[in-house]
Amino acid sequence: MRISSIAKSIVAGVAAGATAAVTAVQDGTVTTGEGVTIVLAVLGAWGITWAVPNRPAPGA
Template identity: 60%
Template sequence: MKISGFVKSILSGISAGSAAAIAAAQDNVISTGEGVTITLAVIGAWGIVYAVPNKSAKGPQQ
């Protein structure tokens, strides 16, 4: 099964954003700084994961 880089980055953004949101919502209030942290986590995950290529299924290049 081949997952495209776009789908991989969207899923990582959802994961990073939800993890940051859960940590930020521990006091039942999300402040502006926490909102910025959530946003940066999502954008950072999108960019970093999209830039890394998927591993080749064939194995190492010779």
């Protein structure tokens, strides 16, 4: 199964953003600092996941 690095990074960004958002709304409000944390989590996941290459297929 071949997964492009773009699809891989989008899924990672959504997962990281959702995790940060769930943590942020535990008290019922999202502060500016928590919003920044959510955005940085998404951007960080996108960048790191996009930068790491996929493992080459066996026998390639």
